Amino acid sequence: MTSRLPDAVAAFAQRGPGWDTWVRRLPRLVDDVLGEWRLRPDGAPRSGSTALVLPVTTDDGESAVLKLVGPGWEEEHEPLALQHWGGRGTVQLLRADPRRRLLLLERLHDLDLRDQWDLEACEVVAGLYGRLHRSAPPQLRPLSGAVARWSDRLAALPRDAPLPRRLVEQAVALGRGFATDPATDGVMVHSDLHYENVLAAEREPWLAIDPKPLSGDPHYEPAPMLWNRVEELDAAPGGVRDALRRRFHTLVDVAGLDEQRARDWVVVRMLHNALWELEDHPPGGATTPDRAWLTTCVTVAKAVQD
Ligand SMILES: Nc1ncnc2c1ncn2[C@@H]1O[C@H](COP(=O)(O)OP(=O)(O)O)[C@@H](O)[C@H]1O
Ligand SMILES: [Mg+2]
Known part of the structure; x- marks a missing residue:
């Protein structure tokens, strides 16, 4: 990852060894997946309590976000659930790699x-x-x-x-x-x-x-x-x-x-x-x-x- 991780995400490392490992590997993972999935970063990174979220543009020019989820157990089935909902009441899942805990999601507005x-x-x-x-x-x-x-x-x-x-x-x-x-x-x-x-x-x-x-x-x-x-x-x-x-x-x-x-x-x-x-x-x-x-x-x- 060419730019620095957001401070809030870097601070996840203090949660314990599993998180520390995840944070240390994150810049490399971002670079790998941007290349593999042909995504271009186009905006400031976001984060919440468990994930790094990068606004990206896909190969076809679609606005999306790449969500890289930390090692907690609660998020394990996020892609499965989003797939079942199929965008009805939820963000649409465009692509996922559950093993590496990666989700490509439809980009929504910057307003909650x-x-x-x-x-x-x-x-x-x-x-x-x-x-x-x-x-x-x-x-x-x-x-x-x-x-x-x-x-x-x-x-x-x-x-x-x-x-x-x-x-x-x-x-x-x-x-x-x-x-x-x-x-x-x-x-x-x-x-x-x-x-x-x-x-x-x-x-x-x-x-x-x-x-x-x-x-x-x-x-x-x-x-x-x-x-x-x-x-x-x-x-x-x-x-x-x-x-x-x-x-x-x-x-x-x-x-x-x-x-x-x-x-x-x-x-x-x-x-x-x-x-x-x-x-x-x-x-x-x-x-x-x-x-x-x-x-x-x-x-x-x-x-x-x-
Ligand atoms: N599909 C999306 N489109 C635009 N922004 C998003 C999208 N998904 C997440 N974000 C931004 O990233 C932040 C963190 O994502 P979220 O899925 O809530 O993960 P966390 O588990 O870290 O809270 C959100 O609060 C929001 O600001
Ligand atoms: Mg959240």
């Missing part, structure tokens, strides 16, 4: 849902759920297995973990209920659908990008719309709790979800987020958990239920 009013964004996203929630292809990981494992790990947290014990116990019980409920699997869910992962487009006003697909339950979907952009709710009328409840009810009403089931999944997902933060920063380690993030997890889990 962060600039929209949050409830308007919730309406857009809830409108996408109905289009994305189709029968899951058999290769996708079942949500029930994942929720069973995460619930066991949550149950094993020490009693003095910095989380309200009542919420931990509630999330373990709900999670174990979902783990044995047949309705937890079977529907292809995006699982990371939030403001930054919906881009404006030419073919349709808004399209989803960046799925972390699972064979799951549509009610799993709303939580990321609550925990993202939470910092701007401090000034909202009625405070953070009421503002989160307005988002939640907009998502549930527009998508026609069962309110109680959606609420239970929000509680479970927020406590799993908190669990991962605590596991990533164990007591006595070099780093400490992000207290503000733990507080957000608890605030969102409480807001939807009290």
Whole structure:
């Protein structure tokens, strides 16, 4: 890669050995694939939380982006899911090399849902759920297995973990209920659908990008719309709790979800987020958990239920 990696992508190396190796090999990989796929770079690189995204022009003069995905497990089935959706409600997949974690995608606009009013964004996203929630292809990981494992790990947290014990116990019980409920699997869910992962487009006003697909339950979907952009709710009328409840009810009403089931999944997902933060920063380690993030997890889990 002739130009430097964006600082944000270079910093992924600090996440551990797997990421460090990926970052070190990335400039060479970019050069290789640009040559093999006959792509010309034409714009500044982008990135999110897992990938380097390069605007490119194809051999036929088509505007596209080359997405180079890091070594996390959640993105493994992104090309498969995009292929199944076939551009209906999502970005179109033009070409993929799953082994090297490369995707060539239709280029969308440089505008996401962060600039929209949050409830308007919730309406857009809830409108996408109905289009994305189709029968899951058999290769996708079942949500029930994942929720069973995460619930066991949550149950094993020490009693003095910095989380309200009542919420931990509630999330373990709900999670174990979902783990044995047949309705937890079977529907292809995006699982990371939030403001930054919906881009404006030419073919349709808004399209989803960046799925972390699972064979799951549509009610799993709303939580990321609550925990993202939470910092701007401090000034909202009625405070953070009421503002989160307005988002939640907009998502549930527009998508026609069962309110109680959606609420239970929000509680479970927020406590799993908190669990991962605590596991990533164990007591006595070099780093400490992000207290503000733990507080957000608890605030969102409480807001939807009290
Ligand atoms: N198809 C696309 N067209 C234009 N920009 C894109 C496209 N896909 C991704 N991007 C840009 O790259 C960023 C990161 O891509 P994303 O797929 O969300 O990966 P990450 O897992 O890193 O969040 C997006 O937030 C967006 O700015
Ligand atoms: Mg993203």
